[in-house]
Amino acid sequence: MKKAYLIYENKEAQKNHGFIEMFQQTGIEKGIDFSFVSKTDYQTFSEKINPDFVLNRTRDPEVSRWYEERNIPVYHNSRLVELANHKYKMMTYFQEHLPEKILNEKWCPATVFLTVPAQMGNISNIGNAEIIKCAADHIGAVIPEQMRHGVIKSVSGHGGSEVFLVEAQEEWRDILAGREVVIQEKIECQSRDLRVYVLAGEIYCAMLRKGKKDFRSNFSLGGGVREMGLTLAQREYIDCFIKCLPDCFDGMYSIDFLPLPDGRLIFDEVEEMVGCRMLYQYTEHDIVKDYVTYLFGKW
Numbered sequence: 001m002k003k004a005y006l007i008y009e010n011k012e013a014q015k016n017h018g019f020i021e022m023f024q025q026t027g028i029e030k031g032i033d034f035s036f037v038s039k040t041d042y043q044t045f046s047e048k049i050n051p052d053f054v055l056n057r058t059r060d061p062e063v064s065r066w067y068e069e070r071n072i073p074v075y076h077n078s079r080l081v082e083l084a085n086h087k088y089k090m091m092t093y094f095q096e097h098l099p100e101k102i103l104n105e106k107w108c109p110a111t112v113f114l115t116v117p118a119q120m121g122n123i124s125n126i127g128n129a130e131i132i133k134c135a136a137d138h139i140g141a142v143i144p145e146q147m148r149h150g151v152i153k154s155v156s157g158h159g160g161s162e163v164f165l166v167e168a169q170e171e172w173r174d175i176l177a178g179r180e181v182v183i184q185e186k187i188e189c190q191s192r193d194l195r196v197y198v199l200a201g202e203i204y205c206a207m208l209r210k211g212k213k214d215f216r217s218n219f220s221l222g223g224g225v226r227e228m229g230l231t232l233a234q235r236e237y238i239d240c241f242i243k244c245l246p247d248c249f250d251g252m253y254s255i256d257f258l259p260l261p262d263g264r265l266i267f268d269e270v271e272e273m274v275g276c277r278m279l280y281q282y283t284e285h286d287i288v289k290d291y292v293t294y295l296f297g298k299w
Contacts, residue, residue: 002052005037026292059085080248084272087155088113097244108267109184118178150186189258200294201249225278
């Protein structure tokens with residue numbers, strides 16, 4: 001039987017214990033022994049028994065890098081983990097690697113990267129425009145007018161928990177003080193987004209999510225969801241993004257897009273440690289079984 005590790009932060013492991021058990025049960029059926037390994041113990045644990053491969057579910061590129069240096073296959077590799085867990089780095093990477101036919105059209109929201117001043121948490125009675133100007137002046141950035149009524153996100157947030165309307169200052173000023181953020185224009189997409197699951201370098205399925213009484217569409221925040229068929233043009237468009245990540249063809253992640261009324265897609269972010277609850281709740285797909293089957297055949 002092949003040996004594999006599932007590495008999680010302890011808090012994330014508690015939240016995802018059912019997901020871990022799915023990997024372990026499916027692994028037994030397919031001939032892979034998946035062991036849960038806490039991030040705090042992965043180095044000492046791995047020195048005892050070298051696994052055939054590792055699934056790094058920590059969002060920490062250093063964990064992946066540690067295994068890469070020892071020639072142990074790890075998913076995801078350190079490049080994808082680092083890029084996908086920093087929204088601006090991922091966007092910059094795509095800007096440098098997408099084909100011209102994508103870049104010549106609008107493919108992402110207008111975006112500015114900056115660090116919110118740490119002291120702003122202690123400032124009172126200051127308007128949104130002054131906060132943004134203060135942050136922008138700090139790095140010499142210019143904030144276009146459309147972003148002043150846009151969206152502000154921490155670069156490392158997940159599940160919509162650190163995404164706010166710029167105008168909702170009272171909601172984000174203390175949370176994001178001192179943090180790296182992106183400020184983006186708000187794309188009018190009727191509080192919807194399209195999560196495209198990618199498995200082994202191929203489109204696996206696409207789920208359309210719609211927010212309920214919230215501009216955010218995240219499933220974890222109570223948004224509605226359904227599987228969505230893709231047109232040939234949409235598939236070809238999405239494939240351009242997938243092909244920009246050639247070292248990540250063996251992984252399981254998602255690329256999120258904002259759908260426009262005319263069917264065009266605007267890139268939002270890559271979710272490297274993607275959740276799969278909506279697939280099991282609303283579709284017949286068994287992505288864990290399909291992923292484990294793929295990994296068994298590869299290793």
